[in-house]
Structures are given as C-alpha cells and as structure tokens.
Amino acid sequence: MNKKLAFRFATLSGLAIGSFIGGIAYERKRCITLLDQSTNPYLVHACKDIKTLTAMPALPIFGTVSAATPFVPDVPQPSKLVAEPNRVSEIMKYGFPGMDNIRSYSDYVLSYDRRNRVAHWVFEHLTAEGVKSSPNVDRSKCDFKPDESIHPFFRSLNTDYKGSGFDRGHLAAAGNHKSHQQHCEQTFYLTNMAPQVGSGFNRDSWNRLEKYVRKLTKTYSNVYVCTGPLYLPKKEADGKVYVKYQVIGNNSVAVPTHFYKVIVGETADGKLELESYVMPNQVIDDKTPLAVFQVPPESVERSAGLLFFDKISRKQLQKINGKKV
Structure with missing residues (x-):
C-alpha cells in the first residue's frame, strides 16, 4: 500500500514539476518575443531578467520567480506641466x-x-526678456x-481657502511669468499657493517685494529667486517659546507665520550679489521700506532647514544685502 501511495505521489509531483518547467519555458519564450518587438520600457523591465536568465549555484535554471503574464501598466504620456530638462538646469543652476x-x-x-500642504520652497529664474508681459497672456483666464x-x-x-479670511498667495508670482499663457496658468496651481493675509500683506507689501x-532684471542679466514659508517660534505669556500656526480647511493647510525670499543677481560679467528678506504674514504699513525686512541668509537657512545656493561659495559673492563681502 505504501508503495502504491509513493508511486502516485511521485507521478503527481512529476506532472506538477513538468507543468511548472513548461510554464516557465513558455513565459521565457514569450517575453523574449515581446522584447524583440516592443519598445515599452515597463515591458522591457518586466521581461529582461527572464531573457538573461542563467543558472546559479545550488539553484535550478528556472530560479527566477515571476508572474505567468508580465504586468504591463499604461505608459503615462509626458505631462505638459513638466519643464524641459535644460530649463530645470537653468532654474536650479546654483x-x-x-x-x-x-x-x-x-x-x-x-x-x-x-504635511503642511504648502511648498517648502519655490525657485524661479528671471530675465528681462522673460518677465515682459505678452499681449497674448490673459491673467483673467487663469484659474486656481x-x-x-x-x-x-x-x-x-x-x-480650504473659502471663507478662511486668507488669500491664495502666490509663491512664484504670476507677474513673473506673463510671457506665455501656459507659464502664467501654471502659477495658479495650489501647490504654488500659501495662505496669506490679503489687504496689508499679499496685495500690498508682499506685492511690492x-x-x-x-525690477532687478534691469540690473542683472539673470535673477534667481527662492521663495517659501516659515513657521517661526514666539515667546508666549508663560515665558516659554512655542511654534504656533493656524491651519485652514478640511485639509488643515498651514498658515505660515512668515515668508522669505532669497535672491541672487548675476551680472553680465558673472559677478554675483545676494539679498534675503523675511516678512511677517500680517498687515504691514505699505510705507515700510523693504530694507527693513533684510536678514542674513544664514538665519533663513537655519529657520527653514534649507541651504540656498549651495553651489555658490560666499567668497564668490560681491555683496550680501547691499554690503560688500
């Protein structure tokens, strides 16, 4: 009886192994055929291991385990949002x-x-030609x-912004991107927005900045500007220091306590000058000079947890906030 059971078990095992080997062989042949005929990068990735399968020590030749049919997702079409690689290189030069x-x-x-539903930073590269307004650009056609x-x-x-009392404040200013309709429209994505006090800040002092x-594009051949939010600590009545900020909407969008801009101007002969500003997100007297908001760039870096223009040595800078280095 035991011999009969053993014989049946061996027969069934042999059939199972044979089917497995046959399936792997079929899959390998199919993938090789698909590889030869397809340019789909996902398919190539799914099948390349099978095509190059080799025996490994202590493993059978069919040592790679994969699905019987390769998963081939739809290849996403290139997004019209994405900048060309050379443009990204220009913007992020430093x-x-x-x-x-x-x-x-x-x-x-x-x-x-x-977490905060607001950008850490937004980077722009501006030139005199690039900030010119085209008659073909209509800001009224741009939707948040x-x-x-x-x-x-x-x-x-x-x-999230509706009824909050805050503006959807641009980080990359729409006015910097009015040479092309698409460029202007893309500044209205909410990823480029942060809750800002409207009258007295977004529409006034921040707009002046x-x-x-x-205007710096008239002085420099290239202007690089990084803009972002800050959440700065404040001493409360109990003498302790807290980081407190409001959130708005069902998605708890953070309301920054301050905003910064760090700017590098590059002259035609390659000289570099840096300016950095921090403004509180509150009503500001519009007569307040912008120079009042100038701060050492290192203080912004420490507060934001970022390193600005790290490809530029401080020795390369001719001026910081208008003062010779």
Whole structure:
C-alpha cells in the first residue's frame, strides 16, 4: 500500500514539476518575443531578467520567480506641466535647497510639503526678456486649481481657502511669468499657493517685494529667486517659546507665520550679489521700506532647514544685502 501511495505521489509531483518547467519555458519564450518587438520600457523591465536568465549555484535554471503574464501598466504620456530638462538646469543652476517632493513646471520648480500642504520652497529664474508681459497672456483666464500630481491625501483645495479670511498667495508670482499663457496658468496651481493675509500683506507689501524682484532684471542679466514659508517660534505669556500656526480647511493647510525670499543677481560679467528678506504674514504699513525686512541668509537657512545656493561659495559673492563681502 505504501508503495502504491509513493508511486502516485511521485507521478503527481512529476506532472506538477513538468507543468511548472513548461510554464516557465513558455513565459521565457514569450517575453523574449515581446522584447524583440516592443519598445515599452515597463515591458522591457518586466521581461529582461527572464531573457538573461542563467543558472546559479545550488539553484535550478528556472530560479527566477515571476508572474505567468508580465504586468504591463499604461505608459503615462509626458505631462505638459513638466519643464524641459535644460530649463530645470537653468532654474536650479546654483543648487537645490532641499530634495523633498520636487515638482517641475514649465517655468519654475518647487519642493512640496505634504504635511503642511504648502511648498517648502519655490525657485524661479528671471530675465528681462522673460518677465515682459505678452499681449497674448490673459491673467483673467487663469484659474486656481489643485495639482493632481499630488496624492489626494496631501493636496490643498480651493474649498480650504473659502471663507478662511486668507488669500491664495502666490509663491512664484504670476507677474513673473506673463510671457506665455501656459507659464502664467501654471502659477495658479495650489501647490504654488500659501495662505496669506490679503489687504496689508499679499496685495500690498508682499506685492511690492515681488515687483522689486522683477525690477532687478534691469540690473542683472539673470535673477534667481527662492521663495517659501516659515513657521517661526514666539515667546508666549508663560515665558516659554512655542511654534504656533493656524491651519485652514478640511485639509488643515498651514498658515505660515512668515515668508522669505532669497535672491541672487548675476551680472553680465558673472559677478554675483545676494539679498534675503523675511516678512511677517500680517498687515504691514505699505510705507515700510523693504530694507527693513533684510536678514542674513544664514538665519533663513537655519529657520527653514534649507541651504540656498549651495553651489555658490560666499567668497564668490560681491555683496550680501547691499554690503560688500
């Protein structure tokens, strides 16, 4: 009886192994045929291991385990949002402040803070030609809209801002990107927005700073500007120091306590000058000179946890905040 059971077991095992080997052989042949005929990069990745399969010590020749049918996802079409590689290189010529959740648009680059639903930083490269307004650009056709490349868990929405009392404040200013309609429209993605006090800040003093940055293109051949939020500590009545900030909407979009701009101007002969500003997110007397908000760039770096223009040695800078280095 035991011999009969052993015989049946051996027969069934042989059939199973034979079917497995046959299936692997069929899959290998199919993948090789598909590889020879396809340019799909996902398919190539799925099948390349099978095509190059070799025997390994102590393993059978069919030592790679894979699905019977390779998974071939739809190949995403190139997004019209994404900047050309050479444009990204131009914008980020002097280094990335950080590498968290980078997004590149046609004419600016940002790093997105998924927890706060506001960018860590937004980077722009401006020239006199690039900031000229084209008669074909109509800002009224630009709509605030969520960036669907961000996971739904981490997006900010227009409904978060509705009734909050805060403006959807641009980080990369729309006025810096009015040479092309698409460039201007892309500054209205909510990834480029942060809750800002409206009257007295976004529409006034912050706007003055944005106009000042555009005006620098008349002095410098290239202007590189990094903009972002800060959440700065404040001493409370109990004598302790806290970091406190409001959040708005169902997605808890953080309201920054301050905003910064760090700017490098590059002259035609390659000389570099740096300016850095921090403004509180509150009503500011519009007569207050911009120079009042100048701060050492190192203080912004420490507060933001970022390194600005790290490809530039401080020795290369001719001036910092208007003072010779």
